[in-house]
Amino acid sequence: MYKPIAWIITIGNELLVGRIVDTNAAWLASRLTFLGASVRRIVTVGDTVDDIVAVLRDALASSDIVVTTGGLGPTDDDITMEAVAAALNLPLVLNREALEHVSRFYSTKPAELTRERLKMALLPLGAKPIPNPVGAAPGAHVSVGRSELFVLPGVPREMKPMFDSYVADKLKPILPELCVREKSVVVKGVAEADLAPLLRRASRECVSCYVKSHPKGHEAESPLVDVRVLASAPTCEEADAMAQRVIGRLMELVGGGGGGGASSSVR
Amino acid sequence: MYKPIAWIITIGNELLVGRIVDTNAAWLASRLTFLGASVRRIVTVGDTVDDIVAVLRDALASSDIVVTTGGLGPTDDDITMEAVAAALNLPLVLNREALEHVSRFYSTKPAELTRERLKMALLPLGAKPIPNPVGAAPGAHVSVGRSELFVLPGVPREMKPMFDSYVADKLKPILPELCVREKSVVVKGVAEADLAPLLRRASRECVSCYVKSHPKGHEAESPLVDVRVLASAPTCEEADAMAQRVIGRLMELVGGGGGGGASSSVR
Structure with a gap:
């Protein structure tokens, strides 16, 4: 019985300076394990494009499922989408569906979105936005070769429902029935x-x-x-x-x- | 002002199945940060020699300080010392000082130690044992090229005093005064x-x-x-x-x- 291999990547300087205990990693590890995946590695990196790109490439080369959390917000150090695009050699483009989500969230017209708000609607070309029922920033889902990559926010009350309502569902076809x-x-x-x-x-x-x-x-x-x-x-x-x-x-x-x-x- | 780069490696399947939240990583990250190091990566791996060796080699190639926790106990899945020895191409040998510690801990003569107890006195050749004031298993300190590697147990009430009384002290000469x-x-x-x-x-x-x-x-x-x-x-x-x-x-x-x-x- 083959269990798909999963890597979890948690992103944020606050984790590397020990300001925050990484409860997201344990939550995701437990969910993935009980869904039938074999979690092989959990890696925490800071808000640096090069570091995120290096870890993403390692992860995609050695696993079937990659879940990242963190770095999707509006501030300058939220650079996960940029790093994902770089790791996959894809351009970062304005995603129509993501733009509608962000506009709806702030109750403003797309034309009135500031640079910081617009940023949250930029996804790697071809990525599917993952609806965020709680926060402003949608996630992203990209199929890369044999791997499924899910990019989720770091705020637990946003990340958890996004995993349960979207990621768990998309993983069903590749997970063993056990x-x-x-x-x-x-x-x-x-x-x-x-x-x-x-x-x-x-x-x-x-x-x-x-x-x-x-x-x-x-x-x-x-x-x-x-x-x-x-x-x-x-x-x-x-x-x-x-x-x-x-x-x-x-x-x-x-x-x-x-x-x-x-x-x-x-x- | 150069800040030495640190990697933290936490070892144990219980972390990969999400049974335990990795509070050791956050505690070490905070300590290292406030001592003046720059924590660059936190990696969690399971109880598999190959995986630990791979992460150790990555860490030693890219940092000045490497701290590991977990996998020093008496059970078969406690294989960190074996992996450290393999990563450094060193034999695992009975360390006299570590043996005395283990014997003292169990209040038995070295000759009466079972295989499982003896195991905790095996260190990579040339490693210095790190005294464990609370538990049976000593840690290990190895200087590898430009890096200082500290191998600590996973039980927080053992790991924390070992870091504070030994590791922090040994790091002083390489940390900036700030x-x-x-x-x-x-x-x-x-x-x-x-x-x-x-x-x-x-x-x-x-x-x-x-x-x-x-x-x-x-x-x-x-x-x-x-x-x-x-x-x-x-x-x-x-x-x-x-x-x-x-x-x-x-x-x-x-x-x-x-x-x-x-x-x-x-x-």
């Missing part, structure tokens, strides 16, 4: 270092599952490990069963003298 | 699209400052824009004054008919 489910168990009283060989054995119950341990307590004095199992299958019942087999086996191993006073609870 | 300060102003009643040309003019007061607007309200109906100015100078007084010049000029422009019922407040 259900992704997660199960977790919290193991108390076994250090992660001692849980490691048990995890290795339990993981054999489902080689295609993604199994990850997250240490939460003090490794030596009061160990507490959160174990997550992510399974993908054609039906949700199968995915649930696959994840459950790993959890069940792990609990058996832990209970069977794995860790003295160990206890575990499944969520 | 003070980085931030000032902000909230502008109400002016759409970001109309603020853009005023921001452009105000920014001329300090060409080396980083000026960024963050839209918070509804762009057309109730605009509210948070403007941040970040300034670097040899003294904090100068940095404050530089940022203040931009804010002062912007407030003049906004007040001077820039936006009708505009108001602003400085923080």
Whole structure:
């Protein structure tokens, strides 16, 4: 079962100076994962055309799906569309549909739009505008060779509905029909270092599952490990069963003298 | 004034499936910025040696400082040290100092360490262990050509003290002696699209400052824009004054008919 590879690119100096925690990346990563894509890379770059172009070209060369956020606003440092056009060797042109969106948003005639407002209606030639139900700037969707590129704004309350109403829909034909489910168990009283060989054995119950341990307590004095199992299958019942087999086996191993006073609870 | 270029690499499948928001990246980005570095890229990769090696090589080729987090634990998917060794063409060897740390942590003799515990004492040949005051796994510091590479764990309560007590100290000789300060102003009643040309003019007061607007309200109906100015100078007084010049000029422009019922407040 081939899972399309996805890259997420988040754009903005505010991320590089640590002013803002990149919640967009995690939100998109989760959405793409549960839709059946395999997120391979998340890259954050600043508001510099050359840097954005370099990352976009890397991304388009190595993935099926590229989603960018940020840099679509009216200010001078909002240069994502310019960089997308440069990366694809396409001119940036006034898009009629995008222009109508921007005009409607500000309730002004297109002729009265300032340079800063007009800027938000410029898209790479051939790109489809992605409707923005909340803000002024539309996004853009471009098919580039084997990749689908989606350019979204950075404001979360704009980006999220645009992903859910447009991107998720356009991705359906290229995503496998499968259900992704997660199960977790919290193991108390076994250090992660001692849980490691048990995890290795339990993981054999489902080689295609993604199994990850997250240490939460003090490794030596009061160990507490959160174990997550992510399974993908054609039906949700199968995915649930696959994840459950790993959890069940792990609990058996832990209970069977794995860790003295160990206890575990499944969520 | 040359600012050393920094890359941050955060490692872990849990980030790529969106299970965890990458707060480490923002924390490190802020620390590095205020220490006087210029963070150029943040990259998240999964627990795959090839992917980590590729990103490490990119980072080392294009920056002065590389900080990684994640993948230092005892489980099979903790492979960062292996990837660092591969990226640098160095063997992974048992480090005496790291071994003492791990033994002390678990209060056992080195001879009694299991494979999983021993694993945390394996470092690339020539790397210096970075003491971990909280957890089992030490970090590693390697000088590679013009770059300093710091390998830290992903658990924030381990990573943060290791950065503050070790990395910040080792970076001092290569960082410029300067003070980085931030000032902000909230502008109400002016759409970001109309603020853009005023921001452009105000920014001329300090060409080396980083000026960024963050839209918070509804762009057309109730605009509210948070403007941040970040300034670097040899003294904090100068940095404050530089940022203040931009804010002062912007407030003049906004007040001077820039936006009708505009108001602003400085923080």
